[in-house]
Amino acid sequence: MPELPEVETIARGVDARVRGDRIVDVWFGTHREPFKTPAVRQAEGLHERKIVSVHRVGKHIVVELGGENDARSGKKPARTQDSAIVAQWVVHLGMTGRLLVTSPDAPVAKHTHARLRLASGRELRFVDPRRFGRLDFRDLRKGQAFAGPGAEPLAIEPAEFVQLFRGRKLAIKAALLNQTLLAGVGNIYADESLFRAGIRPRRKAGRLTRVELEKLRLALRDVLEHAIRLGGSSVSDYVDAEGVRGFFQLEHCVYQRTGEPCLRCGSTIKRIVVAGRSTHYCAHCQR
């Protein structure tokens, strides 16, 4: 489901609704859980924490947590140092994951794997039919702070961008999808940015010129920023934290437009497979 613009949209929406709230009850499903940290340990760590903020790192959603969760020992939670971040809940949505803020009496969707009841009465729910998503709890006092791999496509400078691909023999499309190089780019925005930069997906990453790479960096940044403004791409079932669809799918130039005319030159959009992923491009506009 989600690439950088969708994850950014969701993180902003969740942040707006749960920032400052407190987790008062935690429920995890048990059926082959998509969890990095065992559900029991996550539930213990999340209980009675304050949600300080929610933001995006690459395709990950990081929930910053404060407060002492000593409710289990019967003591009242400490209120003084609430805003100091002591832990993180890291959510990766995989292909079909959703992070939803609901009212407590909203019907529980099939494939709901986690429910966090909040002091405000709302619930934060993780739903993921395909179970490619991951949930992870990190205790900062144990030095487990989350650091996403890869550079941020919205912030990377020209020289660093060039350096990422130097000497690499893999296809530029495959390189864009590699999260340890750039974090957050997936299949849609790889295809769309390569179209806008006029570069064929199968070109070897290390053979691109400095000028081409700068065109690509700017195309990627523009496409991602534009998509964020439109709330992401709703290709099948993607929705934001409120269940609202995005609109960038209406602006796709090549992605899932196989056989249709190129919006720029009119020639037919082709579909090939690169790095095991379907890849869409215009053979006339991309060289």
Added chain:
DNA sequence: CATTTCACCTGGTGGC
């Protein structure tokens, strides 16, 4: 090490 392939899942779609 760099790169490629494939398994992991459920669900939707379109052909017959």
Added chain:
DNA sequence: TGCCACCAGGTGAAAT
């Protein structure tokens, strides 16, 4: 209506 093949926005382990 049903059955089946194929496709799907992501990763990371295993193979090359």
